Amino acid sequence: MTQRNVAIAIQDSPFARKLAAFVRLSQSDLSVMSEIYQRRRRFSVGVDMIHQGQSGQSAFVLASGWACSYKILPGGTRQIVDFQIPGDFLGLRSVLFRTADHNVEPITPVQASEVTQHDLLDAFARTPRLATAVLWAASRDEAMVVEHLVDLGRRSAAERMAHFMLEMGARLRLVGIGDRTGYACPLSQYLLADALGLSAVHVNRVLRELRESGLLTFQKGRVVFDDHDALVELAGFDRAYLDHDGPLLI
């Protein structure tokens, strides 16, 4: 494959679409990215890709499928921190920190590209713009965790669910999956419960209420926004923290 062809292939990937939302990627940015992105590994559902407490772990860029990051507390309870979709980094902290401070597990079959600490530092040395884009992506991830903090601290169960479904929709659209009407969603009610700090029974009830109010339907693995505007209003959803309005850095 010529340099030019590689760049065209990577350009359509979720990874490039996501970073291109912040930085207009040059040919050399794209070729550094495609070197990393072309190495693929496959992972099965339920087998940890990253283990809390282990050292020398790699990070991954997710090429296809969904994963979730979670923490196990000393008492054995689990808190889901976030879900990852194509284009997202998995375990960026586990490559920067001495030991991984969380687990990452595939929810569906996953293809991902491994990124070692050496890859990351080498890429940054070659293209500082890419470093900035990765910093932006990490900052966006932090912004999402902040929103989940606000969820648990200050939002009602229905507001949390609405906010979460809108956020996933916006993230997926950015990488070319789903549209304003909805998206395919592999999450079980148990996973939603663990992420939103609700019981599975409560998740079921909230989803029924949202459906009966004509706002949102989640059935047969598909989220449908029945009334997108009313949902945004209910959730107090402000897209600013996702910042998807085209590259800031030209």
Added chain:
Amino acid sequence: MTQRNVAIAIQDSPFARKLAAFVRLSQSDLSVMSEIYQRRRRFSVGVDMIHQGQSGQSAFVLASGWACSYKILPGGTRQIVDFQIPGDFLGLRSVLFRTADHNVEPITPVQASEVTQHDLLDAFARTPRLATAVLWAASRDEAMVVEHLVDLGRRSAAERMAHFMLEMGARLRLVGIGDRTGYACPLSQYLLADALGLSAVHVNRVLRELRESGLLTFQKGRVVFDDHDALVELAGFDRAYLDHDGPLLI
């Protein structure tokens, strides 16, 4: 001041101490940092340094004093996301994002160095190691927000308070403030309440319980660890997410 003297001065700053926990800083890293760090601005208590929803905001590196970052929800309630101490970035997202997605306000009189988007990109182009160190610092901040998420989702009021006080202690020690016996802490019970998702009355009760159990005393602006080990045990405090064991990147 000669190049060498500047580097020596910056080396003792909280900013350099913090980043040096991840990257062994070279002479040229230090001189890029000291250019940024020497420009100082002063801010008064209660006057926002960064405003949610505004665009083109700078970031700051905190040189002295404490600040807090918070979000105002559409209904007007406030959620404190984190507190910032010397050496921390304030509003890194507000320089990377189109609009700031949170507020930052001094809790004590503050001295801080302004960092524009241009400064950041320029520094990254000159020293990719510094970019990696900033990415690490941003990742550590995310790890702390994750812990606060776990606080709200899964920890009791006493566990939250213990975890929070230990985390602040570890962060302060890293930048040369306080020691294993305790630290000066300017936080009111109202600020603690807003950060931990408790009422001020509840904060008062939890602090009394911790004091009466011989674990921790917070009085007259000073936190004293009466029994550090028992506190670590109660909180399930695992320092891995702060990663303070010396530079990973040599």
